[in-house]
Amino acid sequence: MPQNKFYITLFILAGFISNAQLSFHNFGNLQIHDEGQVGFHLDVINDGTFDQNVGFAGFYNQNSLTISGSNRPVFHDMEIDVIDDLYLEVPVGVNNFQEFTNGRVFTPRDQIQVSxxxxxxxxxxxxxxDRYVDGYASITGQLDFSFPVGDDFRHRPVRIESQAATNTAKAAYFFENPNFPNFFPNNFDTNSFGDLLYGISIFEFWDVDGDQETRVTLTWDTNSNIPTLVNDLADLRVVGWDPNLEQWINLGNTFVTGDLDNGEITSELIVxxxxxxxxxxxxxLILDGDLEIFTAVSPNGDGFNDTFVIQGLVQYPDxxxxVYNRWGVLVYNRKAYHEVQQTSDAFNGISEGRATIAKGEELPVGTYYYVLNIEGTKDRAGYLYISR
Structure with missing residues (x-):
């Protein structure tokens, strides 16, 4: 169809609202034909049929745009170049190729069906x-797939294997404490975990949905604070919250690559x-012997990791x-720490006034370094992280 006729048909069938120039509203049966190209600079409302497209659709604006309506539009090729982000209030499909040029794609995290x-x-x-799906993305297909999801200007993909999305799989990333999720009816208690586990991340989690067996690969960056969990990546595990047992379950480590700042880890086969x-x-164990160390400290009075705890230390009274900050300044020191770690004298993110750190002041969020001296043994050392 010649391009000029295409645009004439487009406006007639779509019922385009031209007086206010606020949105493009489809009431009818609309199609972008092969080699057709349409650029949307306004919000799109789809209350008709708009899922048989075989051409190109681009979304362009220096501000933000919204796609809404009662029906899901499906585009063949789709470009997203919306500086202040594209917001979906209805699911949007892509069946050939999609390109992120500028901006994120927001979906409502409390409506998993919108993706x-x-x-x-x-x-x-x-x-x-700066360019990813902030909310839920889905895949239907037969190949390996890495969900382009993220949160808080952090692209944090999660990957599934081939055949895992034959019935459609979905995923979203949440940069928030699992103990206090914002979009779920129940919390995921990081102090409740099964055998062979010693600690759970309090910084982030993913929601991955699918009914086919697959290995799942999670990714981390410096904000994941992996050193608060392990010193050796061989000890890292993918864990999953079992709603029936109400605890975190060890899902294994079949492959891990990277370092403590950036990398990825793959689970065993799971549904x-x-x-x-x-x-x-x-x-x-973070330390040798019978010591277990909980290296995430969140002194906010919520009862979770409010102080720095080393279990088993009572066996070593000497x-x-x-505790040092990142510049090597001593911020806390205590002999016989086993006697105070359950009291107000335990390390809880408050400076003891060493060097330039004023006594009684809250220490900033970040990574710190601890050294534990036990008489007659080699010093044990590692990282701990303060969050609030």
Whole structure:
């Protein structure tokens, strides 16, 4: 169809609202034909049929745009170049190719049915920390797929294997404490975990949904604070919240790559629908011997990790703890730490006034370094992280 006729048909069938120039509203049966190209600079409302497209659709604006309506539009090729982000109030499908050029795609995290849907293994390009799906994305297909999801200007993909999305799989990333999720009816208690686990991340989690067996690969960056869980990546595990047992379950470590600042880890074969949330855990002791160390400190009075705790330390009464900030300034020191770690004298993110750190002041959020001296043994050392 010649391009001029295409646009004439488009406006007649769509019922385009031209007086206020606020949105493009489809009431009828609309199609972008092969080699057709349409650029949307206004909000799109789809209350008709708009899912048989075989051309190109681009979304462009220096501000924000919204796609809404009663029916899901499905585009063949789709470009997103919306500086202040594209907001979905209805699911949107892509069945050939999608490119992130500028801006994120927001979906409502409390409405899992609203997602950016990749159909028939449709690929995408251009994702980074400024361009991703902030909310839920789905995939229907037969190939390996990495969900381009993130949160808080952090692209944090999660990957599933081939055949895992034959019945459609979905995923979203949440940069928030699993103990206090914002979009779930129940919390995921990081102090409740099964055998062979010693700690659970309090910084982030993913929701991955699918009814086919697959291995799941999680990714981390510096904000994941993996050193608060392990010193050795061999001890890192994928863990999942089992809603029936109401605890975190060890889902294994079949492959891990990277370092403590950036990397990825792959679980054993699991059915994602069996777990409400996935994150990182540790199955190894942080220190040698009988000591277990909880290196995430969140002194906010919520009862979770308010102080720095080393379980088993009572067996070694001749001990002394030192905590340093990232510049090597001593911020806490206590002999016989086992006697105070359950009291107000335990390390709870308050400076003891060493060097330039004023006594009694809250220490900033971040990574710190501890040294535990036990008489007659080699010093034990590692990282701990303060969050509030």
């Amino acid at each position: 950016l849907d990749y159909i028939n293994d449709a690929p995408y390009l251009g994702e980074n920390d 994602p629908d069996n777990f409400v949330a996935l994150t990182f855990g540790t199955s190894g 001990n002394e703890l030192f």
